[in-house]
Amino acid sequence: MTFLGFIFAQGLSALSQAAILFFIASGLTLIFGIMRIVNFAHGAIFMLGAYVGFTAAALTGSFLLSLLLAPIVVGVVGMAFERIFLRPLYGRRDGGAYLLLTFGLAIVLNELIRVIWGPQPLAAGIPDLLRGVVIVLGQPFPLYRLFLIALGVAAAIGVWQFLERTRAGLLIRAVSQNAEMVHALGTDVDLVRTGVFGLGCAMAAVGGVLAAPLVTAFLGMGTTVVIDAFVIVIIGGMGSFLGSLIGSILVGFVQVLGAYYFQDLALAFMYFLMLIVLVIRPGGLLGKED
């Protein structure tokens, strides 16, 4: 076992963790950037994705198909929630109402999942196709984690290109900068908002489906994840897509290395990182001061 190989394997492990975190954090930051809404229910949405993905995989027998179906279902649920509950609040001055409402949604979703799927954890298991190990620099490394890294990289590039190159991406960036002007120019801003909320939820669902084989789907998985995601978004800067990518990688490394070297203090390290960033730059690494 070479030292270099060990370091490399740890780094890969951290990156695969970062990939899952990125799916959640990027959706969260996207929603915040466009709508100024802090979606506290994002963790519950992630959890819903894991459970729906489990059922989809059980019904269709294909993990890859569930990776496609779960985001669609959860995205539609997210859009419906935005349309019915969030839209009436847009006029309110107090941003706290969003926080409270999505907090309520987190509780309700948590309970609905308990009622539908039952309280016991669901072990999804790594799909056969992605089982096995790859030897990287003399170290065995799970294939599934490499798959996660590849997917994470693909998603980061995909969303970035979507935002930069397409007309829909252009509209999204425009709404985040000046919603009133975009509205005045004849675009249905509410539709853009609904779409972005659905997209953010769908990405969280992908994260949920991907995480389920590693940690098994359990009630409460949303809470730990939503805190991680918020830490990432706060570190990276609220609303900054690139910031969420950097934050995910930072937190991924802190979590994996922290868990390896200081078992009990891994969580503390993550908060410590956030505190340092907030004390130096209250708006996050790439965020604006508010």
Place this chain on the structure above:
Amino acid sequence: MVPKSWAGFCERLMLNAASGAGYRFEETSSRSLVDWRIGFAATAIIGVLMPFVLPQYSLTVLIEALIFGLLAMSLDLLVGYCRLYSFGHAAAYGLGAYSAALILTQLQLPLPAGIALAVLVTVVAAVPIAWICTRSTGVSFAMLTLAFAQLGYAMLFRFRDITGGSDGIVGIPRPAGPFGMSWFQGKTGYYYLVLGCLLGAYLLCRAIVRSPFGAVLAGIRENEAKTIALGYNTRAYKTATVVLAYGFGGLAGALYAAFAGFASPELFFWLVSGRVLIMVVVGGAGTLIGPILGGVFFVFLEHELSQVTDLWPLIFGSIFMAFVLFAPEGIWRLLTIRFKAVPDVPTADPSKKKSDAAA
């Protein structure tokens, strides 16, 4: 530096302008038919008579309800008066409970002294937490407070030798005081102790929010930039309020630990923070009485519903969402608006006016 008299003049000007613009201040909501002192005395008398009416089991629930009412009221200082949404108020509860547990099991102090010391410990621990959290506002504040609570939760497992890890601390005694002071050892006596603490804390909080200090808090809530421009160090005010809220929350935690006889990590868990926040919002943020009622109401509801159905958290969450959407002013304001002698300032909540206009 702004001269003192000038600052005072500006303050008056601002308050006048604000009340003219339809902002609600505490002064306007006291014009009710019933003088608040009569209401307070009546509540106190009803509270004192409760043990003679209620069966023993209900008294247990009532003690728990009053403790949660106290916790909710302490959070209201932040949510209702500074518009600082704390998602980690379980930290105050847990800190108070664990300090009381350690003090009562390790030191042979009488119960009231032990609880007072636990509150002091919570307050001291709250100072750095408050200082860091108030660096940010809004969402970051919510997440920082949540992070501290979760950190406390994690620490309980890290320092197993002291905190007992997932088992918590069990067998917390209620040592008698000097001069044969042991009336609080029984359940009825303990009920009076909790009731006394709650009523005392209410009077104290009421005095605080109506003091000049409270006026500055109202200024922070309505327009922080303007308050800073008037020469107030708003961060110091916010820090002090967070510490106060932790102090009262710690009192609730200490009372709970000594009542239940144990302190477990669940006290630090985010669901406690969530429940308390729900109680504040549903009861009516910024009213002090509303959150107490919310706390009492929800603890009783929970006890009743959890016997009938295991869906109560779902009902709980749905009620909460309905209140945020349709009645953000909370139960207490909904009730009191009907009994106003003088019609209240129309559309007291400035945010509501805007949403009406937008609709």
